[in-house]
Amino acid sequence: MQLITIKNLFKTYRLGDVEVSALRGLSLSIEQGEFVALYGASGSGKTTLLNIIACIDAPSSGKVFYEQKQINYSQSKKLGQFRLNKIGFVFQSYNLVPVLNTYENIEYPLLLTAKSEEERKQLVENIIDQVGLTDVKGHKPRQLSGGQRQRVAIGRALVNKPKLVIADEPTANLDVKTSRRILELLTGLNEVENTTFLIATHDPLVKEYVGRSIMIRDGKIRTKEHV
Numbered sequence: 001m002q003l004i005t006i007k008n009l010f011k012t013y014r015l016g017d018v019e020v021s022a023l024r025g026l027s028l029s030i031e032q033g034e035f036v037a038l039y040g041a042s043g044s045g046k047t048t049l050l051n052i053i054a055c056i057d058a059p060s061s062g063k064v065f066y067e068q069k070q071i072n073y074s075q076s077k078k079l080g081q082f083r084l085n086k087i088g089f090v091f092q093s094y095n096l097v098p099v100l101n102t103y104e105n106i107e108y109p110l111l112l113t114a115k116s117e118e119e120r121k122q123l124v125e126n127i128i129d130q131v132g133l134t135d136v137k138g139h140k141p142r143q144l145s146g147g148q149r150q151r152v153a154i155g156r157a158l159v160n161k162p163k164l165v166i167a168d169e170p171t172a173n174l175d176v177k178t179s180r181r182i183l184e185l186l187t188g189l190n191e192v193e194n195t196t197f198l199i200a201t202h203d204p205l206v207k208e209y210v211g212r213s214i215m216i217r218d219g220k221i222r223t224k225e226h227v
């Protein structure tokens with residue numbers, strides 16, 4: 001089943017009198033359970049595309065379907081709920097809350113849901129175990145290594161069991177050994193939970209792990225180009 005279908009997407013940013021066309025008629029489909037790497041030069045539109053799929057930003061024109069239902073970008077309240085329940089986002093810079101420990105950072109998005117304390121505890125403990133952070137549950141981000149911080153960010157993105165996880169350069173700040181561990185973790189979660197992953201990256205290592213690598217150039221997917 002197609003989880004995400006994108007048709008003829010355009011995104012133009014306006015900076016005063018200057019217009020920047022970040023996406024120019026981009027179309028793409030991603031199946032439920034796929035693990036996709038999105039490659040492309042700096043400025044090719046990767047982050048713009050991820051932000052639109054994650055409903056953080058709206059397209060200028062074109063359509064995005066999630067499970068065959070078109071996303072309506074003008075309903076901001078509904079979009080917030082949709083994002084919370086269906087999509088996990090992992091940022092290159094981790095975006096952890098410095099004053100919260102590992103457990104609290106991972107629990108954080110669940111506080112915005114109607115889940116009981118007991119339900120939250122079960123979900124958080126389960127994902128902490130899956131991402132291998134049991135020993136550093138009480139540590140604050142500054143007491144963690146880069147790889148551990150990225151694991152916290154992955155735990156936070158996955159704790160609510162989203163169908164889709166979007167990651168923007170998840171290995172950019174990590175050494176090769178740690179990057180491999182993170183990629184093994186993500187592929188493991190993809191297999192066990194059937195979570196769909198879309199990862200924007202420059203890292204050649206990523207394509208060793210994913211099911212499909214695609215290239216974005218000039219705001220469009222170039223399916224025939226070698227990644």
Ligand SMILES: Nc1ncnc2c1ncn2[C@@H]1O[C@H](COP(=O)(O)OP(=O)(O)OP(=O)(O)O)[C@@H](O)[C@H]1O
Pocket residue numbers: 013014015020021022040041042043044045046047048049
């Ligand atoms: N908020 C914004 N306002 C104006 N222009 C923007 C904005 N965000 C992105 N752009 C422009 O849109 C184009 C695509 O940017 P985007 O961040 O999507 O690229 P990217 O492929 O993610 O790049 P990188 O690999 O360097 O992160 C670039 O030309 C960029 O300068």
